[in-house]
Amino acid sequence: MGEIIDGYKFEQRHGKSRVRVARVWRSQEDGVHLFAEWSVDVSLLSDCVSAYVDADNSGIVATDTMKNTVYVKAKECSEQVSMEEFAIVLAKHFTSFYQQVTTAIVKIVEKPWERCYINGQPHKHGFKLGSEKHTTEVVLTKSGALRVTSGIEGLSLLKTTQSGFEGFVRDKNTILPETRERMLATEVSASWRYPFESLASIPVKRLYFTKMYLDVKNVLAETFFGPPNKGVYSPSVQATLYQMGKAVLGRFPDVSFIQLKMPNIHFLPVNLSSKDNPVIVKFEDDVYLPTDEPHGTIEASLSRTMSKL
Structure with missing residues (x-):
């Protein structure tokens, strides 16, 4: 929903795009490694109109902070997660941690790394790049309304x-x-x-x-x-x-x-x-x-x- 400012309907959002993050999970039991590489886009709908019309940045969540949050939350995922789950983790953080954020939209594209097989045996820590890519978009509002694609x-x-x-x-x-x-x-x-x-x-x-x-x-x-x-x-x-x-x-x-x-x-x-x-x-x-x-x-x-x- 837009706001009427100076006689104009005004809508805004801001975010960080193409945040690349790779995560390795190492099993202590059998030495098998799990690996994922994601490109993350974060977009926030928030109450920061004053940054546009009054040059007041006090309501802005810096896009650099969004980038850093992606790495912090990846570190906190101590067990392997799907990228949809990771997108939900990020969206939940941004809508609950920041009072001014009303909606978080998180899009992720997963690079298709696949485990290598050597002489028919799965390699414990070897991966090769596949072809098709897995994508997701999670939209979460502060009220808890959710959409997962x-x-x-x-x-x-x-x-x-x-x-x-x-x-x-x-x-x-x-x-x-x-x-x-x-x-x-x-x-x-x-x-x-x-x-x-x-x-x-x-x-x-x-x-x-x-x-x-x-x-x-x-x-x-x-x-x-x-x-x-x-x-x-x-x-x-x-x-x-x-x-x-x-x-x-x-x-x-x-x-x-x-x-x-x-x-x-x-x-x-x-x-x-x-x-x-x-x-x-x-x-x-x-x-x-x-x-x-x-x-x-x-x-x-x-x-x-x-x-x-």
């Missing part, structure tokens, strides 16, 4: 068959042929919202959000590919996107809303010919030109009819 970015999926596109609108500018045999590739970005409306409503389960993230990611991939021995046909990216969102809501009662963005990354059939040689390369569903752009953009969201958005 998790997501995934850069989940690259590709299948070499069982994809087609037919029956679409054709006009004088349409040259795309209809097909029941093409490659389907995309880079999924998904975000899903939990129904928890207060801190007390969050399940008391260790690494609950981490498990949910892994489970949702698996369901998205399983629905895209179909059974490993026979797959599943995709009549369009739109149809596959809908089935993926529907599968997540059907499998997880704790997800109330999901949004999916799935660019159609094209692999174009290659046919090469010349005047002297009419068939240099003849496409037989085997040689493609990979492209990054332009690409199709398809997105949609699904929510339970009774969920509060």
